[in-house]
Amino acid sequence: MRFATPLVPARLVRRYKRFLADCLLEDGRAVTAHCANPGSMLGLANPGMRVWLEPNDDPKKKLKFGLRLVDHENGHFTGVDTSIPNRALRAALEAGQVPGLDGYATVRAEVPYGARSRVDFLLSGEGRPDAYVEVKSVTLSREPGLAEFPDSVTARGAKHLAELAAMAQAGHRAVLLYLVQRTDAARFALAADLDPAYAAAAALAHEAGVETLAIGTTISPEGIWLAAPIAAAAG
Numbered sequence: 762m763r764f765a766t767p768l769v770p771a772r773l774v775r776r777y778k779r780f781l782a783d784c785l786l787e788d789g790r791a792v793t794a795h796c797a798n799p800g801s802m803l804g805l806a807n808p809g810m811r812v813w814l815e816p817n818d819d820p821k822k823k824l825k826f827g828l829r830l831v832d833h834e835n836g837h838f839t840g841v842d843t844s845i846p847n848r849a850l851r852a853a854l855e856a857g858q859v860p861g862l863d864g865y866a867t868v869r870a871e872v873p874y875g876a877r878s879r880v881d882f883l884l885s886g887e888g889r890p891d892a893y894v895e896v897k898s899v900t901l902s903r904e905p906g907l908a909e910f911p912d913s914v915t916a917r918g919a920k921h922l923a924e925l926a927a928m929a930q931a932g933h934r935a936v937l938l939y940l941v942q943r944t945d946a947a948r949f950a951l952a953a954d955l956d957p958a959y960a961a962a963a964a965l966a967h968e969a970g971v972e973t974l975a976i977g978t979t980i981s982p983e984g985i986w987l988a989a990p991i992a993a994a995a996g
Contacts, residue, residue, distance in 0.1 A: 762849040763984035768813040768829055770982075776806040782828045784814060794826035797842045801913035803901055805831045805841055813838075813982050830982065833945065838980040840942035843898040845985055847881055849978075850896055850940065853987050854882060860990055861974055862936065865892065875924030892934040895921045899941040899975070901952060908946035908975075908991070910939055911956050919962040922971065929970035937966070939975040941991055949975035949991045 771784040774791070782796045794814050796802075813830040831839045850859065851870060857863040865884035872883040874893060884892040901912040911918055925935040939949060953960035967973070977988040 762845065762852065762986065764815055764829065764982075766815050766817060768815050768982040769826075770832070771812050771814050773806065773808060773810045773812050773831075775808055776802060776828075781824075782806075782812075784812060784826070784828070786814075792826050793824055794828045795822075795824045796828045797844050798828075798898075798900075799843065800900070800911065800915075802841060803912045804903065805839055805900060830980065835945075837943070837945040838982075839900050839902075839944075840898075840978065840980050840985050841900055846896050846898045846940040846942065849985055849987060850882070850938070854884065854894075859938075859976070859987065861972075862892065862894065862938075865889075875927065876920075878921065878924055880924075890932060890934045892936055893925060893928045894936045894938055895925055896938050896940060899939045899946075899949065900943060902943055902946055903952075906945065906947045908939075908941045908943050908949050909952040909955075910949075911952060911959055914956045915959055918956075919959050922959070922962040922966040925971045926966040926969035929966075935966075935969075935971045937963075937971055937973050939973070940987075941975060941977050942980065942985065944978065944980050946977065946991065949993055 771786045774783040776782045782794045811832040814826040854868045865886040867885040869883045871879045874880045880893045881896045882894040899908045899910045901909045929935040975991040977991045979986045979988045
């Protein structure tokens with residue numbers, strides 16, 4: 762998925778109220794960017810970090826910049842916009858380019874299911890069970906090469922796992938897809954110490970037949986694209 766508008770580099774001054782980030786552009790201008798990430802952004806919101814912002818001239822938007830990437834200044838990037846995975850995945854699903862989720866004739870987004878929820882994607886194909894796919898954006902890394910989810914307590918995430926488990930028990934295919942928005946990660950694991958309830962819900966979902974996929978990304982200031990699957994870390 763290519764960014765609609767060329768990104769501009771900046772330095773993060775502070776991230777606050779979850780969805781706001783004060784930044785300093787290279788020309789010295791101070792701007793406030795929209796931060797589309799409800800998580801803690803642990804390790805990704807330190808003052809002084811190099812970031813990339815997407816400008817916009819939409820008169821309906823109060824903020825004229827959106828925070829898209831953290832630049833680790835070692836050749837690696839992290840995508841911090843949690844709306845991007847679904848946008849990137851839809852095109853890949855429709856093209857049959859997601860390993861393990863190819864071969865479905867129909868891809869629908871935001872389909873009602875469960876207890877007043879909407880599944881990210883519902884895949885349908887003749888002669889095979891429907892596949893209910895929930896997508897999670899993974900940005901946390903506390904150990905070199907290891908990506909983790911979640912970065913804070915997520916009751917909503919545990920609810921999604923329970924709803925996927927119910928779909929699996931009803932005879933459907935249920936998949937939790939973790940899209941790792943880091944280019945420096947080769948393994949994936951659950952951050953059970955940060956949210957034990959989510960880890961417990963994931964274990965119950967696995968027992969019920971919910972599948973787990975972790976897929977990496979290729980990231981640059983030009984865009985974010987799906988890469989190869991990432992292995993789950995042992996233990």
